[in-house]
Structures are given as structure tokens and as C-alpha cells.
Amino acid sequence: MKYKIVFIHSAGPQGRYEGSTGLIHYMKEQLGSTHEIFTPDMPLPNNPKYAEWKEVLDLHLDSMDEVILVGHSMGGSTLLKYLSEEEVETDIKALFIVAAPIWGLEEDWQKADFHLEQGFEENLGHIRHIALFHSEKDGIVPKKHFDCYHKLIKPDEQRIIESDSHLFEEGLPELVESIKNI
Known part of the structure; x- marks a missing residue:
């Protein structure tokens, strides 16, 4: 039996060699x-709306008993909002957040429907393993977003990648290694 992973991609174009x-x-x-x-x-990855992304998550997660979740950039923000606000029946083995912004943290990061509720982190206790990954010199989402998530969530695992990549076009071996260890 294969383990199931649901990967929620970044915002923006998702064609070949784009986005996630x-x-x-x-x-x-x-x-x-x-x-x-x-x-x-x-x-609408070029103009995401939380309610529409939530519907897709509802559809996928309702059909699974157990899953590993990976959210990249906007996908990570979306998963954190969803998992902290919704009653999820699916057993979440692990949640991997890669280069995700915190909406509302800075002036450039304002997308009100993706803002997290104050105290959102208290609603993540049902997740067995939470991991954060971020490039040290991410040119899209500054490392301060990772630092803020790290303080709030207190993840089981956190990795700063010595890179300036946001999209990880060539892959992220550290993420794969961590998934294999779940």
C-alpha cells in the first residue's frame, strides 16, 4: 500500500516549469x-480565493482516511488556515509547509480571506508531525515569515535551506528525506 500525499501548489501560473x-x-x-x-x-491560481481553495480541500480530504499534506507557498498558507478552522476527519500523519507567507504580516502580504485567526496554532494539535521549510534568502517570501510561523507553531521539525530559491524548481531533497522518515 502506498502512502497518500496531497500537495497544494503555490499561487500564480502552474504550467510546465512554472510555480510548484x-x-x-x-x-x-x-x-x-x-x-x-x-x-x-x-x-484561479493567479487570483486565489480561500473559499474556492477550501472546496477543493474538502473534496480531497473527505475521501481519505490518512494523508500526508504538503503546502508550497500559498498552498502552505491555505492548509494552515483550513486545518486550524475546519473539523477534519482525515488522520493527518504530517503537515509540511514550504516557503509559506503569513498573510497580514507585512504591508505587501495582504490577502484578507487568507488571514489566520489569532490563536490558530492552538487548533493544530490533531496533526502528528508539523515541519517548516524555507530558503535562507527566499526572494519572494522573506524568511521573517518562517521565523513568525516557527514561534507560533513550534513545529516538530524546521529547516532553513541554504539557498535563495522560492520555487525549488530542482527539488527539495530535505523535504523528500523528511517525508520518507514519517
Whole structure:
């Protein structure tokens, strides 16, 4: 039996060699023999709306008994909001957040429907393992977002990648290694 992973991609274009596609391809290449990776198309990635992304999560998670979740950038923000506000029946083995912004943290990061409720982190206790990954010199989402999540969530695992990548087009071996260890 293969482990199930649901990967929620970043905002913006998701065509070949765009957005999260390089990271997804790498993960499928590295984990495909042991894991089944679901990568749902999220509605309007160039102008995401939380209510529409929530519907896709409802659909996918309602059909699974146990899952590993990976959220990249906007996908990570979306998963944190969803998991902290919704009653999820699915057993979440692990949650991996990669290069995710905290909406509302800074003037440039204002997307009100993705803002997290104060105290959101208190509603994540049902998740067995939470891990944060971020590039040290991410040119899209500054490292201060990682630092803030780290203080609030107190993850089981956190990794700063010595890189300036946000998209991880060539993959993220540290993430794959961590998933294999779950």
C-alpha cells in the first residue's frame, strides 16, 4: 500500500516549469514508488480565493482516511488556515509547509480571506508531525515569515535551506528525506 500525499501548489501560473511544478515533479520522481501524490488543480491560481481553495480541500480530504499534506507557498498558507478552522476527519500523519507567507504580516502580504485567526496554532494539535521549510534568502517570501510561523507553531521539525530559491524548481531533497522518515 502506498502512502497518500496531497500537495497544494503555490499561487500564480502552474504550467510546465512554472510555480510548484518543478518541486512536484521532483517529489513524484523521488517518492513515486512508495507514495501516491495527489496534486489538485486549485481554482484561479493567479487570483486565489480561500473559499474556492477550501472546496477543493474538502473534496480531497473527505475521501481519505490518512494523508500526508504538503503546502508550497500559498498552498502552505491555505492548509494552515483550513486545518486550524475546519473539523477534519482525515488522520493527518504530517503537515509540511514550504516557503509559506503569513498573510497580514507585512504591508505587501495582504490577502484578507487568507488571514489566520489569532490563536490558530492552538487548533493544530490533531496533526502528528508539523515541519517548516524555507530558503535562507527566499526572494519572494522573506524568511521573517518562517521565523513568525516557527514561534507560533513550534513545529516538530524546521529547516532553513541554504539557498535563495522560492520555487525549488530542482527539488527539495530535505523535504523528500523528511517525508520518507514519517
